[in-house]
Amino acid sequence: MSNNDRKSEDQKTLNEEANTSNDNARARAQQEAERIGALRERLYSRGNVSTPYTRHTLKRNTSLEQTSIPQSVKPKPQPSPVMNEIPKEVDVSTSSNGDRHRVEENAIQYSDMVSNKRKSFRKKTVLLGVVFFVVALATSSLFMLSGTNTISGENISINVAGPIAIGGGEEMPFQVSIANQNTVAIQAATLIIEYPSGTHSSTESNKEIGIVRQSLDTIGTGELINVPLKARFFGGENDEKEIKVSIEYRIAGSNATFRKAATPLRFKVSTSPIVMTFDSIKTISSNQEITLKLTIQSNSPTVLTDILVKTSYPLGFDFTESDVETVSGEDTWKFSSLKPNEKKTVTIKGLMTGYEDEVRKFTATAGVANETDKNTLTSTLASASTEIIIEQPFLDVEVLVNGISTETVVISTDEIANIEIRYKNVLDTAIYDGKVLVELGGNALNEFTVGDGGGFYNSTNNTLTLDSADEKGLEEILPGRMSKVFFTIKPKENIGRAPEVKLNVTVKGQRIFEDRAAQELVGTVSKSIKIESIPTLASSVVYEGGPFMNTGPTPPIAEKMTQYTYKLVVKSGANDVTGAELTAVVPQYVNWLDLVTDGDTVTYNATTRTIKWNIGDLSSNTEVEVSMQVSFIPSFSQVGKTPTLLEAQRLKATDRFTGTVIRAEHPALTTGRLGETDEALRDGKVRAE
Numbered sequence: 001m002s003n004n005d006r007k008s009e010d011q012k013t014l015n016e017e018a019n020t021s022n023d024n025a026r027a028r029a030q031q032e033a034e035r036i037g038a039l040r041e042r043l044y045s046r047g048n049v050s051t052p053y054t055r056h057t058l059k060r061n062t063s064l065e066q067t068s069i070p071q072s073v074k075p076k077p078q079p080s081p082v083m084n085e086i087p088k089e090v091d092v093s094t095s096s097n098g099d100r101h102r103v104e105e106n107a108i109q110y111s112d113m114v115s116n117k118r119k120s121f122r123k124k125t126v127l128l129g130v131v132f133f134v135v136a137l138a139t140s141s142l143f144m145l146s147g148t149n150t151i152s153g154e155n156i157s158i159n160v161a162g163p164i165a166i167g168g169g170e171e172m173p174f175q176v177s178i179a180n181q182n183t184v185a186i187q188a189a190t191l192i193i194e195y196p197s198g199t200h201s202s203t204e205s206n207k208e209i210g211i212v213r214q215s216l217d218t219i220g221t222g223e224l225i226n227v228p229l230k231a232r233f234f235g236g237e238n239d240e241k242e243i244k245v246s247i248e249y250r251i252a253g254s255n256a257t258f259r260k261a262a263t264p265l266r267f268k269v270s271t272s273p274i275v276m277t278f279d280s281i282k283t284i285s286s287n288q289e290i291t292l293k294l295t296i297q298s299n300s301p302t303v304l305t306d307i308l309v310k311t312s313y314p315l316g317f318d319f320t321e322s323d324v325e326t327v328s329g330e331d332t333w334k335f336s337s338l339k340p341n342e343k344k345t346v347t348i349k350g351l352m353t354g355y356e357d358e359v360r361k362f363t364a365t366a367g368v369a370n371e372t373d374k375n376t377l378t379s380t381l382a383s384a385s386t387e388i389i390i391e392q393p394f395l396d397v398e399v400l401v402n403g404i405s406t407e408t409v410v411i412s413t414d415e416i417a418n419i420e421i422r423y424k425n426v427l428d429t430a431i432y433d434g435k436v437l438v439e440l441g442g443n444a445l446n447e448f449t450v451g452d453g454g455g456f457y458n459s460t461n462n463t464l465t466l467d468s469a470d471e472k473g474l475e476e477i478l479p480g481r482m483s484k485v486f487f488t489i490k491p492k493e494n495i496g497r498a499p500e501v502k503l504n505v506t507v508k509g510q511r512i513f514e515d516r517a518a519q520e521l522v523g524t525v526s527k528s529i530k531i532e533s534i535p536t537l538a539s540s541v542v543y544e545g546g547p548f549m550n551t552g553p554t555p556p557i558a559e560k561m562t563q564y565t566y567k568l569v570v571k572s573g574a575n576d577v578t579g580a581e582l583t584a585v586v587p588q589y590v591n592w593l594d595l596v597t598d599g600d601t602v603t604y605n606a607t608t609r610t611i612k613w614n615i616g617d618l619s620s621n622t623e624v625e626v627s628m629q630v631s632f633i634p635s636f637s638q639v640g641k642t643p644t645l646l647e648a649q650r651l652k653a654t655d656r657f658t659g660t661v662i663r664a665e666h667p668a669l670t671t672g673r674l675g676e677t678d679e680a681l682r683d684g685k686v687r688a689e
Helices: 003-048 096-145 679-683
Strands: 156-161 171-180 186-194 211-219 224-233 240-250 258-261 265-269 274-279 283-285 288-298 304-312 317-322 332-338 343-352 359-369 377-391 395-401 408-411 417-425 431-441 456-458 463-466 482-489 500-511 519-531 540-542 562-571 577-585 590-596 602-605 610-618 623-632 644-646 649-655 661-666
Touching: 156 240, 156 258, 171 186, 171 211, 171 240, 211 224, 274 304, 274 359, 283 519, 288 304, 288 332, 288 359, 288 377, 288 519, 304 377, 332 343, 395 500, 395 519, 417 431, 417 500, 431 482, 562 577, 562 610, 562 644, 590 602, 610 623, 623 644
Parallel strands: 274 377, 283 377, 408 519
Antiparallel strands: 156 171, 171 224, 186 211, 186 240, 240 258, 240 265, 274 288, 288 343, 304 332, 304 359, 317 343, 359 377, 395 417, 417 482, 431 463, 431 500, 456 463, 500 519, 540 562, 562 623, 577 610, 577 649, 590 623, 602 610, 649 661
16 A cells, blocks of 8 residues: 555544544533533522622623633543644634644644654665665775785885996896785786886897896795896986886786886996097187097906997087097997907087187097987997087188198198298287297198298208297287288199098287286197099000900991900099099990990980990099990091091089099090001091091
8 A cells, every 4th residue: 555545544533533522522522511500500609698699790701701600610630641643632722613723633633743753764674775875884894904815015125236336338137026025926926126217138239128027936935036147237426226127917807917116226337438539629619620539448358349428519619520430420439349448539620610718518428329210329438528618810821832721731742832821919918929829730741842931941840930030020019010921832643532632720929918927829720631632544546455356447438347245444533532424425426326335324425426324423643444336337538538426525523531522534546556566556547448
């Protein structure tokens, strides 16, 4: 039965009980009224005795409901045995309408009390369920925490032991200890070692290692495992390193992975395996060439391999060259090996510009080359730096070679270099006791040809010195005055590879102060005179002894075919050349037979009748040659003449050392055969028959 049906039944029952109580109340009220009337009659009958009559003035009652009833005659209600029952006694002073109203109110109150009682019972039931759940949860948690088959990371100890200092590049052993103090085993245990940058394998040469994972499988209850490890650690002197170690594991019945880390092993690189130093001047004027010498020395007891050296140039430095060829750009060099205590040097040259009192810093870093990118550092072994201060150019010095003021001047082998040195005092005071010092060098320097301009050339140290005794203008260099000195150089002939004459010009003078000692002022400038490579051509026409079998009369006969072979020879000269190319035009009466000893590099354009020999790159003093066959049917108009078989040959190439375009030319080839004893063969004139 639903709650609504139940409430309807309860309400119907209450209404019936209320009607019954109403009827009973009316009957009792009627009986009580009759009893009160009988009492009044008895009281009035007592007034018939002979007693003085006394009249009382009484207040008039307008209704029975206002008549006072003695308290003694009022019915006393009986307490209900049950709290929620409706009292059966009704006050006689209450009208029938009032009784009905009270009965209805009591019925509603009874219904509410029944409903509230049921709600209170449900609340108590829910509260009791919540309390039971909390107690059960607390009990199960306590059981789990105090059980015998539990595992905790606190019961796994992992420690790393090793030295606190090691030399750079040396092998360092260390040990990892793992202890399982849980009551159950840990499974799928994996040891994870995170090495610092600059760590290399101790078993594989030049192999860098970072994070290494090593399987330990299962570690039983109370089991202790010791894992010995070793690696090579690189770094600069006093660099601090650390090795991070942790363990990953699982437990039976769970797919979750847990991790426990150890306190990192910290150590210091006590010594660097490489020592680097810079050697350079400390001050320089702007727009002057500077030379820096970088020394790399091994400090390792073992051989170091694939050492990479990188430099960082300051603002205002323009790299010119280095005596060791770079492997990347203008700032990276590589040394395949460095033996213990072995030294390597790199000389760097460049132009320095800047403002007065500015500081320029050069830095260099040496390390091990990266496995994937051989031109980058994977770890730093050593570093060095030097600072140079830009000073005011008190003496402005300029050097011209054959009227050219550029830093590098190119001349030919047979050309004389006329050197002009200009110097100017840029101060507002005079400079005294000037001196010009020229340091000469280079493999093309001819000591016998230095001079013709005064001064003294000392061949012992290859210096030319001019002072005030040689040049009066050096005695006092007035403010703003430009002065000049001259001398000449003729380079050597038949020199080796990359011929060059180097000049380092220094102009010195004294500035006099009244309150302190004289100050020496210096202005410097460097100059390079490069000797241009002169390639040579040795071309000829061959009839016999060449790579091809030639036929026909020689000297040639009119209207009869004779075959010839071009033999072209090119020699590069003192410098390497690139892009070498030789061209020549075949006369229209000569037939191209398309037979060439080096067919891949020789092409013939039938329209322009041009032969092109693409030689490409040639090392210094290298000789190459090619042969090709043609045929010739002379005309009667050529009888008695020596016809041309190949027009002038022209060679063009780029000199790698000087960067200039060089050219060479050989005259036309004819039917004449030089070196022949027979005059007719030597002349090569066409015959009528």
